[in-house]
Amino acid sequence: MAKTPLYKPDLVIVISGPSGSGKSTVIDALCKADETLRESVSVTTRKPRRNEVDGVDYHFRSKSEFERHIAQGSFLEWAEYGGNFYGTLKSEIVAAREAGKDTILEIEVQGALQIRAQDLSPARSLFIFIIPPSFAVLKKRLRRRKTETESEVNKRLAIAKSEILEIKHYDYWVRNPQNAVQEAVEQIQTIIAAERSRIDAELIETINPLLGIDKTD
Ligand code: 5GP
Numbered sequence: 001m002a003k004t005p006l007y008k009p010d011l012v013i014v015i016s017g018p019s020g021s022g023k024s025t026v027i028d029a030l031c032k033a034d035e036t037l038r039e040s041v042s043v044t045t046r047k048p049r050r051n052e053v054d055g056v057d058y059h060f061r062s063k064s065e066f067e068r069h070i071a072q073g074s075f076l077e078w079a080e081y082g083g084n085f086y087g088t089l090k091s092e093i094v095a096a097r098e099a100g101k102d103t104i105l106e107i108e109v110q111g112a113l114q115i116r117a118q119d120l121s122p123a124r125s126l127f128i129f130i131i132p133p134s135f136a137v138l139k140k141r142l143r144r145r146k147t148e149t150e151s152e153v154n155k156r157l158a159i160a161k162s163e164i165l166e167i168k169h170y171d172y173w174v175r176n177p178q179n180a181v182q183e184a185v186e187q188i189q190t191i192i193a194a195e196r197s198r199i200d201a202e203l204i205e206t207i208n209p210l211l212g213i214d215k216t217d
């Protein structure tokens with residue numbers, strides 16, 4: 001995905017969607033296709049699933065370590081989901097900016113709303129909600145992956161229904177079709193490309209020097 005030559009990374013791209021909507025797969029594909037996107041690694045008190053690696057999928061921490069982060073003000077946002085805690089470290093946004101990248105946050109709705117309420121300047125936020133093809137598909141996906149017990153799956157389905165009602169707080173929605181992840185990926189790439197081309201006050205102020213136009217021209 002190309003950036004305009006004048007583009008400076010300043011986007012915090014918040015992606016939410018019900019558990020089982022396929023957002024992790026979509027985000028992995030997005031980051032693979034565009035090295036200027038960096039996915040933030042969240043802190044969670046949830047136990048790692050098989051194949052999940054500490055520091056890669058999440059920073060897996062105890063409840064008391066999580067509470068220490070809260071007390072120290074290290075989180076940009078945090079929330080409880082399905083009996084576990086999840087939070088985004090402020091340092092993740094700084095790390096992305098220092099690496100010259102935009103940040104992707106894969107977070108649930110309560111956390112997204114906390115970010116919505118904040119002024120992130122010099123960064124800006126963009127909110128995308130991923131929906132599954134249908135609720136029936138969501139149920140099937142959650143049960144088939146066998147990473148949660150039946151009661152945890154039911155809890156996630158109940159949360160999904162309430163999360164879908166919060167779509168009104170997002171800027172864009174993207175449907176993740178069955179067996180066609182690439183379609184969702186391309187739609188999000190288009191949204192990000194448009195956002196990167198937004199004209200803002202900083203661009204207006206710097207357009208002449210950036211193009212090498214001076215008073216003698
Ligand atoms: P899971 O247990 O399936 O990995 O994640 C459960 C939910 O927590 C998902 O909706 C996921 O997007 C969300 N989540 C992951 N990391 C964070 C975070 O840092 N903050 C918030 N608020 N939600 C998160």
